[in-house]
Amino acid sequence: MGTIRTVRGDIDASTLRAVNTHEHLFQVSPLLPADELTDLERSRSEAASLRDSGFASMIDATPIGLGRNPVGLADISGSTGLTIVASTGMHREAHYGDDHPLRQWSVDRRAAAFVRDIVSGMPISDPDGAPAEEVEGEPVRAGIIKTGIGYWSISAFERMTLEAAAIAHAQTGAAIMVHLEHCTAGHEVLDLLSSLGVLPSRVMLAHADRLNDPGHHVELLARGCTLGYDGAARWRDHSDHSLIELTAAVIERGEDRIVLGGDVARSSRYVAYGGMPGLAYLGDRYVPRLRYRLGSDAVERMLTANPRHLLKLIAPTA
Template sequence: MEEPTTGIIRTVLGDIKPEELGYVDYHEHLFQVTPLLPGEELESEEKSQVEADLLVSAGISAIIDATPTGLGRNPAAVARISQATGLKIVHTTGAHHGGHYPQGHHLRALTVEELALVFVEDVMKGFRDGADGRGEKVPSAAGEPICAGVVKAGVRYWQIGDFETKVLHAAAICHGETGVSVMVHLDYGSASHEVLDLLESLGVPPHRVILAHVDRNLDSGLHSELASRGAYLGYDGAARHREAPDSAIIETLYAVVQDGHADRLLLGGDVARASRYIAYGGMPGLQYLPLRFIPRLHKEVGPDVMEMILRTNPARSLAFNSELLQTERKS
């Protein structure tokens, strides 16, 4: 598989070299508002900064903020948090599955081409205000545009409906025009091969796809199949003990590593709820991943594999060749 060995990673504070990224939590939400999680809104910049500080103190250098268009994202605040804490943040563009957007939502009325234009401009020219991402540009404190570095789509449990298909097509266009990777939310880890098949038919090779939440289906055989195709596998179910204990996730990860696929694995927390943020009075907070989960996994797979999962794989998955960008950031 051909993957970029050089290039850039686009953060909210500008472009960096892949080797500058450090240890990565590949999936978090500093801000999020969705009708699917009433009462769990993440809207406080002050509290999100507290969580970011705790994450940095626990050893994480960078995150992907996985909140896409129309779900309460706040790029200007994310950039301020990055500046204040030193946490490098790659923000997503794109859209989630249709369950997050009620009938009549602006995004539902957009065509594939209109969605793709929003996504591409988020990467190339910077985020804009508005629920549909088509308002005024959002500048950083320094006046620079705040740009996305990955595009997101999502599918429901064994269902890729009309809206989800439209977003996947638009995400594929965004990838083709910019080179950024495509992250896909999989409800309960379902429809993974089907998503890869669709994206591949649209010109997105599996090694430019990040499959989020594969560990909501703890099937190491399936995971090895997906890794064999080249996809990056996002494990982000730690601390969800009602669904599966951490030990089960670690056992699955270990099995996939033993199958020879350590180079396809990513780790994230996806805490995503106010009731799980320490800063909002909940627990376990963003620090759970590096403080509790990573040390246990380290004992099983060793330092070399952990370095690959936390540093090498995220950098490779997020890097893209800047030559594909036809427009300057300030345009």
């Protein structure tokens, strides 16, 4: 039924299950000072807790230039048994400091790096380190293209990344994940990507649930995209109850192409780094409540069928 590219090789999509579609095992960003994820053993321990909470797979959503660690991902995947899909691409502009070398990259340079990550493999360290190899000497390859935009804003930098993502998508068939700020400009991103030849069905809009508006979500989903709901445990901004009811309202209107993630993303919230609530929160605390409210079939689609659909490499059409 199709191929999914993981950090330890390609798998048949039918074998992928229970996917957390948004976490970070390694990440360094000037936007998250003193919250870096850089310790292999702590990240391994946190990944094991994610597995023990009921997830079999995850997307590591750290793109180029923000401390991603392909060798570390392959190592953790091997030791924990978690299936991990890594990201190429570039985040929204604010994550890159004023003197970050990636700011100088043209659209073609970006596209070439994205294609390289998916086809030949990621470098040990960005931007141009030696090729990363997993234990058996195989390259560690990315399986999804991460992009991002600002709050009601697509900067020149971000537009270049989206253009490069469309080129890489056409060459590899990999899906595109777009980080949205409070779910703003979802329609505009889908319009832009469509104009670049990317069907909405190959796009996932991450953090859509930061806007609690089921009507808006239904309209986005009706275009064929996937929405990422990855904001549980952010009680300061919204309750899990409101997130569950948002999900129920969208599903009751007949749209269900939703995927789940945790996006905990900060060492101060990883148990293995001394924080809380950790990557186990989603599986231990949130998913059971979602199941109780929506039933197992609906949740199973979000955890397995929808991520399979998204992550399948669709052969580019001539």
